[in-house]
Amino acid sequence: MASSFVVGDTFRKKVTWLLDNTNSCLPQTLKEELEELLKKSQPTILSFSTARKLKKYLQDKGHLHSLHEFLEDSFLHLPQVVKPPxxxxxxxxxxxxxxxxxxxxxxxxxxxxNTQETLADFGQQVRSVKAAVVTVFNFLVTVVAAFACSYIGSQYLFTETTARVISAVIAASVVGLAELYVLVRTMEGELGEP
CATH class of the missing domain: 1.20.5 (Single alpha-helices involved in coiled-coils or other helix-helix interfaces)
Incomplete structure (x- = not known):
């Protein structure tokens, strides 16, 4: 926190003029402090207490100049803050x-x-995917087998290939629908729905 001013040449000139013209009226302590300031080399530091004394003297005597004119080219002295280690x-x-x-x-x-739970979950997911793949494969094999059996078996009933293919498609569709029905009922049972 600032507790003093660094004064410039204006202050030095006005204080010199003040000391030369009012030697008898200045209080002795203020006169000594100002003379001591003028003896110091640059930068000259003026404490707030001395500045207050000078201001009081200038106001009491009704002087031409006020303190702000003395400190025209001065600035606050901010000491360097040293951080402790x-x-x-x-x-x-x-x-x-x-x-x-x-x-x-x-x-x-x-x-x-949790790595144990993660591995267990991963194993369960692999089993679930494996079951789904097996179910789809089983569905396809069943439909293809139903088509093949119907196509081959229909040769005893129909002589034309078109009729044999249509009967095989119908039989494969019926088996596929039945398989889907069973699959849906099984999945509902696994999910806990009646």
Missing amino acids: RNPELVARLEKIKANLANEEYNRMTRNV
Whole structure:
């Protein structure tokens, strides 16, 4: 926090003029402080307490110039903030806390993931896909076999190929529909629907 001004040439000139023209009226402490300031080399630092004394003197005596005119080319002196070195124990403790928080975050994110359950779920899904593939393959084999049997068996009834193909398609369609009915009823039973 600022507690002083860095004064410029305007301040030096006006204070020199003030000291030369009002030697007898200036309070002794203020006069000594101002003379001490003028002896210092650049940058000259004026404390707030001295600035207050000078302002009070200028106001009380009804002087031509006010303090802001003295400080025209001055600016606040902001001391450099020196950060103390960090305590190594504190740094180590903070690193440990950060590691614990990261571990808790990781555990929270992966709490639903269990490798044993994942592998079991994967195995169950493979079995489910395998059952579906076997069911579709079984359906196709049954329909093709029904068509082949009807086509070959119909040669004793029909002499024309067209009639044999139509009868085989009808027989395969009936077997396919029956197979689909059984498949749907089985799936309803697996899903728990009556």
